Amino acid sequence: MIGTTKKPFPEIMAALEGYQKVAVVGCDGCAKVCLTGGTDEVAALAQELRAQGKEIVFEACPERTCNVVKADPVLAPLADRIKEAEALLVLGCGGAVQITRELTEKYGITVPVKTGLNSVGHMDTLIGGTLAVEQCQECGDCILNETGGICPVTKCAKGLLNGPCGGAEDGKCEVDPSRDCAWILIYKRMAALGETAKLKKFTAPKDYSKAAKPRVLHIKEGRVA
Numbered sequence: 001m002i003g004t005t006k007k008p009f010p011e012i013m014a015a016l017e018g019y020q021k022v023a024v025v026g027c028d029g030c031a032k033v034c035l036t037g038g039t040d041e042v043a044a045l046a047q048e049l050r051a052q053g054k055e056i057v058f059e060a061c062p063e064r065t066c067n068v069v070k071a072d073p074v075l076a077p078l079a080d081r082i083k084e085a086e087a088l089l090v091l092g093c094g095g096a097v098q099i100t101r102e103l104t105e106k107y108g109i110t111v112p113v114k115t116g117l118n119s120v121g122h123m124d125t126l127i128g129g130t131l132a133v134e135q136c137q138e139c140g141d142c143i144l145n146e147t148g149g150i151c152p153v154t155k156c157a158k159g160l161l162n163g164p165c166g167g168a169e170d171g172k173c174e175v176d177p178s179r180d181c182a183w184i185l186i187y188k189r190m191a192a193l194g195e196t197a198k199l200k201k202f203t204a205p206k207d208y209s210k211a212a213k214p215r216v217l218h219i220k221e222g223r224v225a
């Protein structure tokens, strides 16, 4: 299970700045257990967003949003509604956010996919199918809102926050040429969103004390200790 805590509401509003029509996607798996992104939390946050003047295009809550096998059947029939949305807000772990982004791309829809949660610990996540791909290292200080929904901490071999390193060739990572360079993927994603100017902003070193292990998640208090 991936432990998650809620991002402060002002941080969520900042991530959604400029986007009026928002779809909220939760996860009835780990996030439900953590009381951060199940059906009830999705409904509650959608209500908060409405109170701030946002238009909620739809609410959805796959059984396991990090699992394509579970998320695709829920989101694929909503493709036309996803096209209406100016942004998707995902209440799930970093993996769930990125699977949602990958599904929107699979549907041929270019829409920002934002997160409302911080992933704070890898606690026995099970991904269906024959291949599990690491999406998130649960750093506790999620920067997906700044990197087009692609995690450089996990997908860049060097974990660079201000890439690329300059060693990529033909879009492939110099550390492992069988893999795409994460920062080239981020650039392409930001270009598709018309947001490359945001990449000029320097990202400060992460506070890795938030990732010190072993972490314990106090679910009801929404805190890590």
Ligand code: SF4
Pocket: 094, 095, 118, 119, 135, 136, 137, 138, 139, 140, 141, 142, 143, 144, 151, 152, 153, 154
């Ligand atoms: S920045 Fe990456 S490692 Fe950290 S929570 Fe987000 S997806 Fe996970």
Ligand code: SF4
Pocket: 155, 156, 157, 158, 159, 160, 163, 164, 165, 166, 167, 168, 172, 173, 174, 175, 180, 181, 182, 183, 184
């Ligand atoms: S080539 Fe790209 S993915 Fe590989 S280490 Fe450099 S920036 Fe990271």
